[in-house]
Amino acid sequence: MSKEKFHIEFLMGNATQNSLWRMISQIDGLSEWFADEVSMDETETVYRFIWGKTDNEAQIINKKPQSSIRYRWLDEEDENHYFEFLLHKLDLSGDMTLEITDFAEPDEKGDAIALWESQIDEMKRRLGI
Numbered sequence: 001m002s003k004e005k006f007h008i009e010f011l012m013g014n015a016t017q018n019s020l021w022r023m024i025s026q027i028d029g030l031s032e033w034f035a036d037e038v039s040m041d042e043t044e045t046v047y048r049f050i051w052g053k054t055d056n057e058a059q060i061i062n063k064k065p066q067s068s069i070r071y072r073w074l075d076e077e078d079e080n081h082y083f084e085f086l087l088h089k090l091d092l093s094g095d096m097t098l099e100i101t102d103f104a105e106p107d108e109k110g111d112a113i114a115l116w117e118s119q120i121d122e123m124k125r126r127l128g129i
Contacts, residue, residue, distance in 0.1 A: 003081055003103040008113055010120045012096040013129045017066055017087055020096055023123055024085040025069045033123040047071070058083075 012020060023029035027047070031038040035049035045060045058071040061082060070084040086099040098120065104112035 003078070004106055004109060005101065005103050006109055006113065007099060007101050008116055009097055009099045010124075012098050012124070012127075015096050015124075015127050015129055017089065017096060019127055020087050020098060021066050023127070024087075024098070025063070032126045033119055046074070 023033060027038045027040055030047070030049070035051055037050040039048045039050075040046065041048070046057055047060070048055060048057050057074045059074060060069060061072045062068070062070040062084075066087070068084060068086045070082050072079065072082045076082075081103040082101070083103075084101040086101070088097045088099065089095070090097060100116055100120075102112060102116065
């Protein structure tokens with residue numbers, strides 16, 4: 001079974017673009033909500049994420065500072081699969097949104113979305129939103 005691409009978007013209220021960028025692209029920000037521990041290799045393009053006794057590495061494959069960052073898990077067989085964070089500022093309200101693109105098996109898509117929702121709730125809590 002092949003993985004399906006999905007998008008989810010979160011309203012991030014009055015969070016600043018700088019604070020959101022730190023949360024999705026910097027070691028200290030990612031370790032606040034995404035993983036228990038985060039480190040970077042010497043090339044500064046491969047991040048190691050640790051959750052308890054589990055770990056995984058992801059490489060940054062595209063980055064537009066203050067706007068978007070795309071990672072690919074190194075153990076992912078399909079090079080077209082990635083997870084990406086996009087920041088948008090709403091014209092009318094000025095509020096920020098965070099859009100996430102990811103891939104999941106069709107029967108695991110609901111669980112993947114629920115996990116992202118839980119993680120973004122933690123990010124919002126850390127940002128005081």
